[in-house]
Amino acid sequence: MGQVADGVSSANAESSDNAEPGQSSEPASRGLLSRFFGGRSAPDEEERIELPPAPAPVPLGLGNLRRMRVGDVAIPKVEIEAVPVTISRDELVEKFREHGYSRLPVFKETLDTPLGLVHLKDLALEYGFGSGSGRFSLRKLIRPLLYVPPSMPIGVLLQKMQVQRIHMALVIDEYGGVDGLLTLEDLIEQVIGEIEDEHDEADDAYWREEKPGQWIVQARAPVHEFEGEIGMRLADEEAEDEIDSMGGLVFMQLGRVPARGEVVVAENGVEYEVVDADPRRIKRLRVRLPGVAPAE
Template identity: 55%
Template sequence: MGDTDGSSSAAHSAQRKYIKSKRKPQSFFARIAGWLPFGDLQHEPDKTQNLENLKDNTNSEVGNLLRVSVQDVSIPKAEIVAVSDIISKEDLFDTFSNTALTRLPVYEGTLDSPLGFVHFKDFILKSNSNGDDSSFIVKNILRTLLFVPPSMSVGVLLAKMQAERTHMALVIDEYGGVDGLVTIEDLIEQLVGDIEDEHDETNQKDWLLEKPGQYLATAKTSLREFNEETGLDLTNEASIDAEEIDTFGGLVFMLAGRVPVRGEIVPHPHGMEFEIIEADARRVKKLRLRLPDAIKAAE
């Protein structure tokens, strides 16, 4: 009898191992979405409690996906690269080539009337199958865009993107206009940190001169290196403790006394000002420095 039970147990064990080995492995995307406690929250109070616990856990990276809103990570409307629905085949190819982007929103008239997005792969397949440039119509190869409110959490959008099998969404404001754009890469970076792909420039400068008296910089721009190259010492002020900060991000945090929000203007004691171009709930990412002369010229 004992031998029979042992044989049965071994058979069941082998069967479980076989079934497990035949299961299709989950993608990285699916695994992340699977961590999120979504489902029928109305009928599963335990999941609602789990959701609140994750939000309250400041050490939980998954909790961060639920606390941070789409608005915090989206690309501002002014920086969205999009194309018109009447764009020519040649111009569309040039846009893909010059931006190194693989997906471009397509609009009718203005960006506030989006139609969908065009994928570079679809464009190439269509171009190779039809050599007649005059018959090309970008609307024939559009894919569906997601439209989401700015208040939606990153975690909810991540799960929605998985369900819809899409990697791009437009953020729509309360009046129905486009407020920003967010990609799956923006969402994943909230969990694993910045992702550099083959198009990212490894030696790209942290700042550039946009025009006389105006600089565009990342928050990690070194104050010392900026001073060495431009002669501008942004820490030469009694109220600024130069030993405590090394970067532009640290400087604006010290001046504001908190993490400033996107669009905020942070004044500098020397009459300069920082405009926050990109930021989320935890940190500043990109900013613009205007010197006094540039501020006066803009008035």
């Protein structure tokens, strides 16, 4: 113990003796602390920041009916497409045509005062097929919908929909306002996977060109195949080993699932507009190459 103390004392004395005039002598520990808290140990050393891994997708199966809650599946309020009760017939038809839904919520003044839902079939039977000469009234077409809390298991909601024969529900928060929306199809997809009907893109049609330099692309489309189609590289060399699909490419750039309607601009100038998505995955994208003006 004494030898260690003597060694340290003699080293400190020797260090102070060798110090040149005008140069302060500081203990060696000061340099260590400054490296710890202030500077970098080497000027050319690169700092690496590791991002947390992306959350794993929820597996499908009957267990989700008990495990998942309504709040996990519902479409957020900002993405809900709804119509006011005062809407005209032509505007309502255009709304159905624009979004491709068969049901739309109806509200009085704001979405927080919902009245029910309108079904496309009811509109067609009442005012279509040559019988649309009468005065239009949306109120007589309104059907009831369900109001549920976000904590309800989706299996319980599925039973309520089956018993009451109502295929749409609004999620209501603790203050009585609308917090989200989900349909019977959303619930079933948590068990068996995505359901596609005759209006969805065909399985073998990963993309279609809307106009020169602009495509509608399925999120599951392979990145390398679409790169061959447009003759442009979209993923860098590091990302190519980790990304297989176009949806994964956009997710990788943001680090999260984007909302429907969100536009992501890559470093190479390519724009990715999210045409269809839910809170858990991207479904369709609009890809616009640099120099191509957006559609009106």
